[in-house]
Amino acid sequence: MALKQTPSQTAGPFFHYMLTPEQSHYPYRGLAGPATADPTVPGQRIRLVGKVTDGQGQPMADALIELWQADSLGRYAHPSDPRSSNASFRGFGRCATDANGHYAFDTIKPGAIGDGQAPHVTFIIFTRGGQNHLYTRLYFADEAEANARDPVLKSVPAERRDTLIAAKVDGGYRLDIRVQGEGETVFFDV
Amino acid sequence: MQDAPFRPRDWESHPPLIYPEYKSTVYRAPKKPLIPLKQTLSELTGPVYGHESVAPIDADLTRNARKNGEPIGERMIVAGRVLDENGRPVPNTLIEIWQANAAGRYIHVNDQHDAPIDPNFFGAGRCVTDAEGRYKFYTLRPGAYPWQNHSNAWRPAHIHLSLFGPSIATRLVTQMFFPGDPLLPQDPIFMSVPAGARDRLVAKFDFGVTESGFALGYGFDIVLRGRAETPMENHA
Numbered sequence: 566m567a568l569k570q571t572p573s574q575t576a577g578p579f580f581h582y583m584l585t586p587e588q589s590h591y592p593y594r595g596l597a598g599p600a601t602a603d604p605t606v607p608g609q610r611i612r613l614v615g616k617v618t619d620g621q622g623q624p625m626a627d628a629l630i631e632l633w634q635a636d637s638l639g640r641y642a643h644p645s646d647p648r649s650s651n652a653s654f655r656g657f658g659r660c661a662t663d664a665n666g667h668y669a670f671d672t673i674k675p676g677a678i679g680d681g682q683a684p685h686v687t688f689i690i691f692t693r694g695g696q697n698h699l700y701t702r703l704y705f706a707d708e709a710e711a712n713a714r715d716p717v718l719k720s721v722p723a724e725r726r727d728t729l730i731a732a733k734v735d736g737g738y739r740l741d742i743r744v745q746g747e748g749e750t751v752f753f754d755v
Numbered sequence: 756m757q758d759a760p761f762r763p764r765d766w767e768s769h770p771p772l773i774y775p776e777y778k779s780t781v782y783r784a785p786k787k788p789l790i791p792l793k794q795t796l797s798e799l800t801g802p803v804y805g806h807e808s809v810a811p812i813d814a815d816l817t818r819n820a821r822k823n824g825e826p827i828g829e830r831m832i833v834a835g836r837v838l839d840e841n842g843r844p845v846p847n848t849l850i851e852i853w854q855a856n857a858a859g860r861y862i863h864v865n866d867q868h869d870a871p872i873d874p875n876f877f878g879a880g881r882c883v884t885d886a887e888g889r890y891k892f893y894t895l896r897p898g899a900y901p902w903q904n905h906s907n908a909w910r911p912a913h914i915h916l917s918l919f920g921p922s923i924a925t926r927l928v929t930q931m932f933f934p935g936d937p938l939l940p941q942d943p944i945f946m947s948v949p950a951g952a953r954d955r956l957v958a959k960f961d962f963g964v965t966e967s968g969f970a971l972g973y974g975f976d977i978v979l980r981g982r983a984e985t986p987m988e989n990h991a
Contacts, residue, residue, distance in 0.1 A: 567842030620782035643800035657802035694779025
């Protein structure tokens, strides 16, 4: 390797006016927010909600969650996906947690990519005190058969898989994220 | 055929998840080991924000929020290249930056430091790297500011940077510091980085970037994860 990686540093508590300006009511044009799909994007509308808590069970009120997902046909809007053609859906969102640690994305349900993985959404989590961003995934409880075959879920100890599976709730799905402690969410070394 | 995966995060370059001297890390990072994930298409892809997503003024923080005059402070330029571990430029990738004003105050509503807000400075900007991975921002040198981590704690002047690179695996959020800052050795956020890697977060004063009669220049190159196997060169 010719060069060494630039070290990661915390996003700190003051990222909102840059990274989530519209959601956080700053006078600045944001590039992404909690709503990922305009009305022209085909797919089943879902809301993803949950609460982010720390190792003391306290809500994390200054976390940023980034969402990355495929479209309803399982295609990523990226040149490395040879099928990428649904340019109207970028597949990316950002949501800052509120004072109670809650997040809510309005998005579409992703399709299966077609490589044996169950439908899923990637979350990337940034926090004050988060020296390195955390990668996790959200799977859907009503995809039990696909989840049972998913190679990434199978790589997770059985007793921890539930931390990645969002429960069906009215209008969408719910997945709480416990950054540390009892019921700690599974985070991946990607 | 799937693109080659990215090399792993180099944990000898990045700070540990929990670093008790930086108190907010103690309960805000996982204690269980991260679970290895072999990169799939979900990790080999990521959001694409090209040149159409930014305007030239977005990269000039001395102008992008003026209301009734110039913002107050020492004008500066930060410029450099985004490269990968293999030494290749990372072209057409989004960089977002945010910072305190020259007095050490963020525009953020939760910033309680009683240094003045500058009505003509917002402190956020973005640009997209060119074909050679180059970027350049005009801004003001941010001030140091106190924080609550320990007694008489001060954050050294810094600029926050967020980059995507070609996939979510190359995502990076970091901070850029200034050479010779006496606050660096007492800052647990900076010092949490392994000793051999810290200087990669310190910009270099650069007369080549400095603009005569206008602003001091700093060079800051950023290195993202590179692919583990380089694809065959196309000699056709």
